[in-house]
Amino acid sequence: MKKSVLLGALSVAGVAAGVASAGTLDDVKARGKLNCGVTTGLVGFAAPDANGEWKGFDVDVCRAVAAAVLGDGSAVEFVPTTGKTRFTALASGEIDLLARNTTWTFSRDVDLKFEFVGVNYYDGQGFLVPKELGVSSAKELDGATVCIQTGTTTELNLADFFRSNNISYEPVPIETNAEGQQQYLAGACDAYTTDASGLASTRATFEDPSAHVILPEIISKEPLAPLVRHGDNEWGDVVRWTLNALIAAEELNVTSANVGELAAGTENPEINRLLGTEGTLGEMLGLDADWAQKAITAGGNYGEIFAKNIGETTPIGLARGLNAQWTDGGLLYAPPFR
Amino acid sequence: MTTISDPPTEQFRLSMLLNDTRYRSATFQAIAVILLVASIAYLGSNLAKNLREAGLDISFGFLSTPAGYDINQTLIPYNNQDTNLRAALVGILNTLLVSFLACATATILGVFAGVLRLSQNWLVRKLMSFYVEIFRNIPVLIWILIIYGIMTVSMPGPRDFRGENASASMLLDAVAVTNRGVYIPAPVWGPGSMVVVAVFVLSVIGVFAYRRYATKLLYDTGRLLPTTWPSIAIFFVPTLLAFFVMGSPIGLDYPALKGFNFQGGIKIGAPLIALWFALSVYTGAFIAENVRAGIQAVSKGQTEAAAALGLRPGRIMNLVVLPQALRVIIPPLISQYLNITKNSSLAILVGYADITATLGGITMNQTGRAIECVVLLMLFYLVISLCISLVMNVYNSTTRLKER
Numbered sequence A: 001m002k003k004s005v006l007l008g009a010l011s012v013a014g015v016a017a018g019v020a021s022a023g024t025l026d027d028v029k030a031r032g033k034l035n036c037g038v039t040t041g042l043v044g045f046a047a048p049d050a051n052g053e054w055k056g057f058d059v060d061v062c063r064a065v066a067a068a069v070l071g072d073g074s075a076v077e078f079v080p081t082t083g084k085t086r087f088t089a090l091a092s093g094e095i096d097l098l099a100r101n102t103t104w105t106f107s108r109d110v111d112l113k114f115e116f117v118g119v120n121y122y123d124g125q126g127f128l129v130p131k132e133l134g135v136s137s138a139k140e141l142d143g144a145t146v147c148i149q150t151g152t153t154t155e156l157n158l159a160d161f162f163r164s165n166n167i168s169y170e171p172v173p174i175e176t177n178a179e180g181q182q183q184y185l186a187g188a189c190d191a192y193t194t195d196a197s198g199l200a201s202t203r204a205t206f207e208d209p210s211a212h213v214i215l216p217e218i219i220s221k222e223p224l225a226p227l228v229r230h231g232d233n234e235w236g237d238v239v240r241w242t243l244n245a246l247i248a249a250e251e252l253n254v255t256s257a258n259v260g261e262l263a264a265g266t267e268n269p270e271i272n273r274l275l276g277t278e279g280t281l282g283e284m285l286g287l288d289a290d291w292a293q294k295a296i297t298a299g300g301n302y303g304e305i306f307a308k309n310i311g312e313t314t315p316i317g318l319a320r321g322l323n324a325q326w327t328d329g330g331l332l333y334a335p336p337f338r
Numbered sequence B: 001m002t003t004i005s006d007p008p009t010e011q012f013r014l015s016m017l018l019n020d021t022r023y024r025s026a027t028f029q030a031i032a033v034i035l036l037v038a039s040i041a042y043l044g045s046n047l048a049k050n051l052r053e054a055g056l057d058i059s060f061g062f063l064s065t066p067a068g069y070d071i072n073q074t075l076i077p078y079n080n081q082d083t084n085l086r087a088a089l090v091g092i093l094n095t096l097l098v099s100f101l102a103c104a105t106a107t108i109l110g111v112f113a114g115v116l117r118l119s120q121n122w123l124v125r126k127l128m129s130f131y132v133e134i135f136r137n138i139p140v141l142i143w144i145l146i147i148y149g150i151m152t153v154s155m156p157g158p159r160d161f162r163g164e165n166a167s168a169s170m171l172l173d174a175v176a177v178t179n180r181g182v183y184i185p186a187p188v189w190g191p192g193s194m195v196v197v198a199v200f201v202l203s204v205i206g207v208f209a210y211r212r213y214a215t216k217l218l219y220d221t222g223r224l225l226p227t228t229w230p231s232i233a234i235f236f237v238p239t240l241l242a243f244f245v246m247g248s249p250i251g252l253d254y255p256a257l258k259g260f261n262f263q264g265g266i267k268i269g270a271p272l273i274a275l276w277f278a279l280s281v282y283t284g285a286f287i288a289e290n291v292r293a294g295i296q297a298v299s300k301g302q303t304e305a306a307a308a309l310g311l312r313p314g315r316i317m318n319l320v321v322l323p324q325a326l327r328v329i330i331p332p333l334i335s336q337y338l339n340i341t342k343n344s345s346l347a348i349l350v351g352y353a354d355i356t357a358t359l360g361g362i363t364m365n366q367t368g369r370a371i372e373c374v375v376l377l378m379l380f381y382l383v384i385s386l387c388i389s390l391v392m393n394v395y396n397s398t399t400r401l402k403e404r
Helices: A002-020 A024-031 A057-070 A086-091 A106-110 A153-164 A177-186 A196-204 A233-251 A269-275 A281-285 A291-299 A302-309 B021-053 B084-116 B122-136 B140-154 B193-221 B228-245 B270-297 B300-308 B313-350 B355-367 B370-399
Strands: A034-039 A076-081 A114-116 A121-123 A125-130 A144-149 A169-174 A191-195 A212-214 A222-224 A227-229 B176-178 B181-184 B186-189 B250-253 B256-258 B261-263 B266-269
Touching (some): A057 A233, A076 A086, A086 A114, A125 A153, A125 A196, A144 A153, A153 A169, A153 A191, A153 B355, A177 A191, A177 B140, A196 A212, A227 A233, A233 A269, B084 B270, B084 B370, B140 B270, B140 B313, B193 B228, B266 B270, B313 B355
Antiparallel strands (some): A121 A222, A125 A212
């Protein structure tokens, strides 16, 4: 079954690649819809809500790009992808953009021929265990059974972590987060490992989240980044600078509430350039002058998107931590808009 | 008077390719072949062109780089620093293991169910048709999920075995059934155990030799030797004697709860059980129908003639009906074996590390070599299926009706 899907994707790739190379930006404009790859369901990052509408941190990146390009944040076709299918979907042209908490690594960037446009969440891999196990450190997991999503960097980190600490484990490979959650809750594995943000999100959906702890060890660097196909630089620029616009907007205190007001013109030339009242940044990207304004209106600036989907007031309850602005001691640092 | 003269030799004209029935079929076949070759060539060149444009090349170098991931069931020694090729080999062995187990179980199940479907007993007959209809009309994928779900949800976890008043306990203190798999005692081969094994192998050969001798004696002299009890005796007595004479060299390593899991013994993982069981019962239902068809294809006169000779029903089935039915049963049975092997690629669904999960799953994802991995996968399944066909076809030719 898996094989036939892949072969189908390959043959589609054969037919579609010729079209896709014409320029993704033009394709998206002509189609009037952005095809955006997201997870099959990770609450807070990308999951359909009770009305079937996609909501989440990654989803808002898709919506911002759609708003910047098409002027409409709802002109997005969300394509759920698993850890296994995501790269094929992007390479084949089935999706224009993959925003699916994907770790930026050398080999994916260079060998798989993708273009990571910038980090939207600095993460690290952690372990989730039931409190009743009495485990307080990942190094005590010798001999444990660990659920792990296949086709992810976490799979390799896990192997490295246990090898370097000279302890053993038994992997239980699973396909999707939902499946992992089910296996973990059924006790088929002692621990569940994935990015710490994903663990927090998964735990938030449990019946009794307080019965489970995330161990203190963060065993890897997981810079999660949206990515596009390598070689289409115009499209890569559009996505990269849309993400940067969201980050810069937070730094400049431009929010979805005051963006309309600020777009009338301000004292700050950088805000003016960002919102298109000064300079021709939008035109250089091949977009309207108010592209960033639309992107910010769609879901808010980076800080708003974070607070709304995964921030401390949500059930997921993630602190900004590394994902604070550089002015607040975090790692978010958008290059200047000029 | 009639004169016989050659018909006038007709000149070949181009229009005859379409109008003349002698040439028309050849014309259409030629057109079909040309279209087929052209479309394959188009797809191939398209693939090559797109790969070139994307800057990708076809290379199998990734097979010799370290795999970097761990596998939960390995029949050969493996760790995450071994190569992708070795990981693929682990997957191949796991595929072969589950295919072999499922083929054997499905055959036994299928033959029983098929024979019993023709039973005179109303209840047995109806029960068997219930089994066949339920299992073959629900996709095997669903069965795998159902059985795995039952295993993981309803079986106790290793934690339940802990403590004074544990909610779960081991069967006979030797077998632990958990939601991660079944742990059974493993044999420990002490010094001298090889003698016991050798005696065991010899006694198995002895059983066959004795039965052969009994048959020969029956055919030559008409004397009927008892076979059941001597067979059982030859099978057990020498081995047991050797076991005690050598001073019980084969011990048992019992599984025991240590840390998070049971340690020691042999673990039969829940994924393997789910896959094995689901493939067996699903394909067993199809085989049951093949067996029923085969038996019903043997003319009723054969049964009646055998009964007239005074043979008992069991003997009629074993000596008269089944040998003839096999001719009809085996060709579709080959297809069922091939189906089991190919359906075992659903293993990743329950986290069983078969070749599709290792080479076609994790390796493909981590290296991004989709085309290479899929080509290798197709080659593997093709080769293994052809091998099964070959072996079964040889067997088929031995059971074929021998025309003299």
